[in-house]
Amino acid sequence: MRRAERVDRVGPSGIRKFFELAEEREDVISLGVGEPDFAAPWAAREAAIASLEAGKTSYTANRGLKELREEIADHVTRYGFSYDPDEEVLVTTGVSEAVDVALRAFVDPGDLVAVAQPAYISYEPGVVFAGGEVLPVPTREAEAFVLTYDALEEAGAAEASVLMLCYPNNPTGAVMSESEIEEVARFAREHDLLVLSDEIYADLTYEGEHASIAAREGMRERTIVFNGFSKAYAMTGLRLGYALGPASGIAAMNRIHQYSMLSAPTTAQHAALAALRDCQDDVEEMVSAFDRRRNYMLARFSEMGLPCFEAKGAFYLFPEVPGDDEAFAEGLLEERGVAVVPGSVFGEGGAGHLRVSYATGMRSLREAADRIEAYLNER
Amino acid sequence: MDASRELLEALRENARTGTADLARQLGMSEEAVADGIAALEDEGVVCGYQAIVNWEKTDEERALAAVELNVTLDRETGYEEIAMRIARFPQVTDLRLVSGDFDFLMLVEADTVREISRFVSEKVAPVPEVTQTVTHFVMDTYKERGIELRDGHDDDRLSVSP
Known part of the structure; x- marks a missing residue:
């Protein structure tokens, strides 16, 4: 079938190949997964079931259930935010939809979008689909993968109209402190950039x-x-996310969202409401489990002599590997049955690294670390 | 969270985790972990470590019962004294003072239902302060101390995802 030119401007996902390789084998331990190993807290799942039993299967308001928007607005005060639930919150089908809608709402054809890299693999295609041009802004391991004023300047981000960033970061696990983020803010103010900030890992x-x-x-x-x-x-x-922003920005996004999505999945919105109201203890428990696994894997990497930057967020580590990262990852999968994602998939600054997800039980982590160690020793 | 609280949490997740792994997980030295565990044990915060067993998966017969106990108190005998008389029997795995229609909730474990019946009627009921016992034999166990006894949910995540 004849297809639009924009489809070919975006290649297939680099992760796909590793997915296929991993699926071919039986005994694979996967540290290549970008999602938690936990199931959603039972209270959230139970609320979703109850909403179905009660027949709540219609559309909601375009912007999402009012109660959910209110609960979100209340929840995010912990980050120092204050957003009006009626005008400044948009509930979306995952952050993926929110990012796509925002790029379409704020990027005109030919606009330059600066993307801090290494980055989640969907940003670049999103920019392309919106008709924009991607300007990669590499971050470096020597600077703890933090986005700096100088990096923005060097990359020519002053010419961009939008800056896209994600901290805590997928794939590096990097976080940014208040003073570091202020430097980026200063650059954005000075050069009048609109900022799209993916904070999906904020609680981690x-x-x-x-x-x-x-x-x-x-x-x-x-x-x-x-x-x-x-x-x-x-x-x-369950595919549920949200966007927060000034009323005019959210209204612009809602214009697209109301035609393309109508509203986020209703069942998931009921689960989310319960998640915010009743599941903070579950979150705390998951966070401390992730933290123990993070410490464990950092210690193992250090013991086996694999240099690894001390990631403080998300659930990824980004160790440095000898030689080509893709070849290393492929060998590790083929010879030892451990799946990871080569860093080069995530754009500039990612080459020579692996993204190792520790969102997996301690037993598997222990076994995977043993296998990585054996793989390193035999090379 | 302080170090001993973190240690406690890690032990509650899996008490069999070795000292070296606990040290890695908590970012502490092995020595600090060993000292921390010793302190928790000495202070009586950690009272023991046990396996949670699903007897259905073994060849052994196992019987369990939850027993409600009512007691009378007098000037010389309080709940504590009565509890200790009962708790010392090895068949009693748990004993708790509870609010509501009865006083103690006692869990009993033995090889057979018959053994439990005999234990309750011959050892517990005759205790002078015990005025009533109601025995509920356990028919099935689904969850024990936070652990679901049925097969865990399979990891159905895609093996590699963004």
């Missing part, structure tokens, strides 16, 4: 507090924040 911050760019002086009016339920509440398959 293990040292210090999550610092949002939207909470910096003069940033609220130029920032859209994305967050959701997939990671901290282990609800990936």
